[in-house]
Amino acid sequence: MNPGIRERLVLTAVGWIAAGLIFFPVFWMVLTSFKTEVEAVQTPPSLFFTPTLENYAAVRERADYVHFATNSVVISLGATLLALVVAVPAAYAMAFFPGKRTKDLLLWMLSTKMMPAVGVLIPVYLLFRDFGAIDSRWGLIVVYTLMNLPIVIWMLYTFFKEVPKDILEAGRMDGARPRQEVWLLLMPLSLPGIASTALLSIILCWNEAFWSLNLTTSAAAPLTTFIASFSAPEGLFWAKLSAASTVAIAPILVFGWMSQRQLVRGLTFGAVK
């Protein structure tokens, strides 16, 4: 066999194996959601069984899915939008007008991600209590914005650095003000990058569980709280938990599927010049 073809075959096989490994837990979760509780914990696990929708019925009966899903959508989109509003000018300034300490500032921002969230739970909780923000969507939007801001700024900074300075300078010579420069030149040029940053931020917000569990009760509780309510250390709950998780990840999975082209384009933006 031609070595080139062999290499491609091996790479394809490795790609499929990696994809299979990543996809398997999701597949298993969906499969479990159609089993009875006893089948769900059976060893060895069964691949062939009579599927049941009873877990989905139980999930539907116990919790208002639409309420949780709406909160997830509003909070994820709100936090992403707010993060972009702050991050785009910040990344623009850092990419095109760097100071002596810009790199240090960027590193410092990223270092805040290394702090365990539980370390600031009590101060944040007290602030939320005093501002009346516990169990409010806007409270969670603020926290998620702050949580994702370092990553959003970093990503945008990297994408903006790929845009040739000359284009912006040409705009400036034609009389563009900084706001016009960002809005009319920089943003259209780095749209794939901004889109993939926004997508990543939405996914991070969607999946976040620590703050949503600790700062909400019912009114603003998103889907992570919905999933948590089906977990228990006593009693069989795997099948119901799987059903709850399946309906919780379904919207973001569909969203990711639909926007995968944009996401890949954004992540490889500027990789080849």
Place this chain on the structure above:
Amino acid sequence: MTITRFLCALPAAMLGFGALAHAETLTIATVNNADMIIMQRLSPRWEQATGHKLNWVVLEENVLRQRATTDIATRGGQFDIITIGSYETPIWGRQNWLLPLDELGQDYDYADLIPTVKNGLSHNGKLYAVPFYAESSFTYYRKDLFDAAGLRMPERPTYDQIAEFAAKLTDKSKEIYGFCQRGKPGWGENMAFVGPMVNAFGGRWFDEKWEPQLTSEPWKKAIAYYVKNLRDYGPPGATANGHNENRALFATGRCAMWVDATSAAGYIFNPKESQVAEKTAFAAAPTQVTANGSGWFWAWALGIPSSSTKAEAAKSFVKWATSKDYIALVGSEVGWVSAPPGTRSSTYANPEYVKAAPFAKVVHESIANADITKPTKDPVPYVGIQYVAIPEFQGIGTVVGQQIAAALAGQMTVDQALDSAQRSTARTMKQAGYPK
């Protein structure tokens, strides 16, 4: 409208307006288990009767514990009713984080509450949470396997007898294990089994001066017994098995004996969920040198945080949900086998319940004998059987549980595990300022 009709309608309208004016929306935090799900399903009855509304926050118990602690300690006021365990209730009561619930009215029938349960939820004689259901531990065993081997389980076996039976009943070629017990580390996991076992072997967590006793002879004997028997006669990968895993193993016919929560009996005896419903029998939790503290005590109860601004409406709900009428409602609507167990003597005097739940008598005796104020052979300065009712215990119990799981996994010897557990416990107690 005639004047008579108007006069008749006026008081009714005023009453309705009054009820509407006082209608409250309560937030109730609870755990995800079968009894609580039934309570959630039946609660619209209370809402219709009172005009109040309930917002449910259902969380896994460790998450709930953390969430509720954060809110109550900071007086966040997010919860009007919380589901609380017997471990936290006296601790939180002492801190004045909970409202006393001694005055829910004469019709509540406090005298009907099983005394050990009431004591477990009290501090200085004040009741800080009302019991929703309570459990002890007992021995589940496979009658068919015992009969086939010509063995007979005593009403109150000793751990030596359990080891003897386990040796005879284990058949690894058929994947049947004589000794299925919790091995997963955690104060609410392996330590829930280990604590009462150590008590039965004559051990205690602390002496009267709060000195840790983890390297004492009873601890060494108990843990050596646990490690040997679980390795020889337990299922593979026992360090990953908690309550749920053992429950699934027992229900699918893989275990000959299992010492665990009485609250699982309804599940094990339900043929829809268990393959051994017809083959299971039960005995008291094993003893060894003493019966004191040999069966654990746990209760899930409803408490009202002192930060709640809707205490009156909250009291009305907790009274309803823990009343005799509620138990009867579950009996008639869901089935008597699902009635919340372990809280009221009247449940066990009810012939319908006794008929539906063949385990009722043993469960009642186990709970009535689980006296948290006399948990050990020798005197102790604490209350609690499988836990010590001090705030530091969650951390201590989990660390000790990890050491014992390490010994079970063969990463260290029993003596090394207990030495390490003793040092860690002594350090924590010193930092916490004991003796107090």
